[in-house]
Amino acid sequence: MNLVIREALLAFRRAPLLSTLSVTTIAFSLFVVGLFGLVAVNLQQALRDVAERVEIVAYLLPGTPIETITIAQKDIEAFPEVQAATYVSEDQALRRARSELVEFRDVLQELERNPLPASIEVKLNPRFRDAEHVNDVAERLRGFGFVDDVRFGRDWVEKLDRLRQIAAAVGLVVGAAFAAVAIIIIGTTIRMAVLQRSREIAIMRLVGATDGFIRRPFLLQGALKGMLGGLVAIGLSFGAYALINRWLIHAEFFSQEQAVAIVGFGMLIGFFGSAASVGRHLRRV
Amino acid sequence: MIKFTNVFKAFPKGGLALKDVSFHIAKGEFVFLTGHSGAGKSTVLRLVYAEEPVTSGEVRVSGFNLAELRHRDIPMLRRRLGIVFQDFRLLEDRTAEENVAFALEVTGARRASIPARVMRVLTQVGLAAKAQAYPRELSGGEQQRVAIARALVNEPTVLLADEPTGNLDERATRGVFQLLRDINASGTAVVMATHDLDLVRQAPYRVIELQEGALVYDSGVDEPRDQAATP
Numbered sequence: 009m010n011l012v013i014r015e016a017l018l019a020f021r022r023a024p025l026l027s028t029l030s031v032t033t034i035a036f037s038l039f040v041v042g043l044f045g046l047v048a049v050n051l052q053q054a055l056r057d058v059a060e061r062v063e064i065v066a067y068l069l070p071g072t073p074i075e076t077i078t079i080a081q082k083d084i085e086a087f088p089e090v091q092a093a094t095y096v097s098e099d100q101a102l103r104r105a106r107s108e109l110v111e112f113r114d115v116l117q118e119l120e121r122n123p124l125p126a127s128i129e130v131k132l133n134p135r136f137r138d139a140e141h142v143n144d145v146a147e148r149l150r151g152f153g154f155v156d157d158v159r160f161g162r163d164w165v166e167k168l169d170r171l172r173q174i175a176a177a178v179g180l181v182v183g184a185a186f187a188a189v190a191i192i193i194i195g196t197t198i199r200m201a202v203l204q205r206s207r208e209i210a211i212m213r214l215v216g217a218t219d220g221f222i223r224r225p226f227l228l229q230g231a232l233k234g235m236l237g238g239l240v241a242i243g244l245s246f247g248a249y250a251l252i253n254r255w256l257i258h259a260e261f262f263s264q265e266q267a268v269a270i271v272g273f274g275m276l277i278g279f280f281g282s283a284a285s286v287g288r289h290l291r292r293v
Numbered sequence: 294m295i296k297f298t299n300v301f302k303a304f305p306k307g308g309l310a311l312k313d314v315s316f317h318i319a320k321g322e323f324v325f326l327t328g329h330s331g332a333g334k335s336t337v338l339r340l341v342y343a344e345e346p347v348t349s350g351e352v353r354v355s356g357f358n359l360a361e362l363r364h365r366d367i368p369m370l371r372r373r374l375g376i377v378f379q380d381f382r383l384l385e386d387r388t389a390e391e392n393v394a395f396a397l398e399v400t401g402a403r404r405a406s407i408p409a410r411v412m413r414v415l416t417q418v419g420l421a422a423k424a425q426a427y428p429r430e431l432s433g434g435e436q437q438r439v440a441i442a443r444a445l446v447n448e449p450t451v452l453l454a455d456e457p458t459g460n461l462d463e464r465a466t467r468g469v470f471q472l473l474r475d476i477n478a479s480g481t482a483v484v485m486a487t488h489d490l491d492l493v494r495q496a497p498y499r500v501i502e503l504q505e506g507a508l509v510y511d512s513g514v515d516e517p518r519d520q521a522a523t524p
Contacts, residue, residue, distance in 0.1 A: 216372035217399035
């Protein structure tokens, strides 16, 4: 094992230019993937923020006893889709209207009788904030005898659904394409490193080295290059993120897990790319 | 030690590189493999160290039947052989010492034993003083000596040399040839492919001659197969 590490590290010293080139290539390939990842992460966050506003409001018939409402509220909160059900009384509704609808303040001040109905505002769990579940819950709310009307902005929820589908499809296709390009470029870079040392490999075989012995330093080296490339890519992504954040829009950066995943992705491509290249080379010669 | 029985070897693109070749080389023998370029000398050697598979016939080397040799056993075979080429095949970015040590390291030799073994063979080939030199700092003859040291360090039973003097001037040729003779004198069998007939005449060793893939003369058997080819 000692020898494997030494040989793997020596390769960096013996071919500094090619090693730097491989790491740089891997870094930029992963940087592109990373940039796309940043876009995806931020788009998702934006969609989540929007979905946060998905809410179903059940307006109640006037004069519904508070006990009935409290029991119903408990029932509604027990729906698996529901995160919270909040009761808003007529008075609360009026106060809210006065503070939020500033332009109608005068009209609202002069009212003799409160025209606003009481309501239950239902917020769904994040994964149920789509048209199908919203419809479903709204339907069930209508089933309560004291519910006068249910509103939830059907068009808006459907549009949000569509937007989410598009974002997911584009993310998958473009993300896969970028990842594939990164794999191909990194694979080619590693292949170059193997070919550069084909003479050495031939000599190793002549003096009786086993395939496993020849392969191991390459695998370690590939994983190391992938890891270094991944780290540089995270650094570049962070630079890009900092610039965007400063000059364009407030954006989010990768979580620690996502950053680790990118470096891990680099390591895996480095490792398996090397395994494939060396394997092919060993079979051929 | 090395036994060819009715060996045929086809070129990948058709035609025969070896036609019905049979011979037996005993332990400790020194054998010249002669013939023109393309006669099949290198092919014979390549079959011996399992670089290429036999098309038909049987090759036995140091107890291995090569037809039955699995891919993963090839390294075990090669550790019993020393191989030297016309173009030395040294690693340019390693010193003479490191080139020789490399052959031990790849076979998993005990780390502590390596330096002493390396120095011993470098001394044997007369290059102990240049252990730290890189190949580019050595003459052709010296580079070939490093290659021979690398071939010897695993204590092979046979040394295969494919035109080992092909790139050397006369003086270096004599030196390397003498070294091979010394190695043989200490018990290692040597199979040397060469088309340098002067060299062949200098020593009383067995000669196997190939012509267009066929064995046409073997001084090790009583009756030459083809009188016309007698050197």
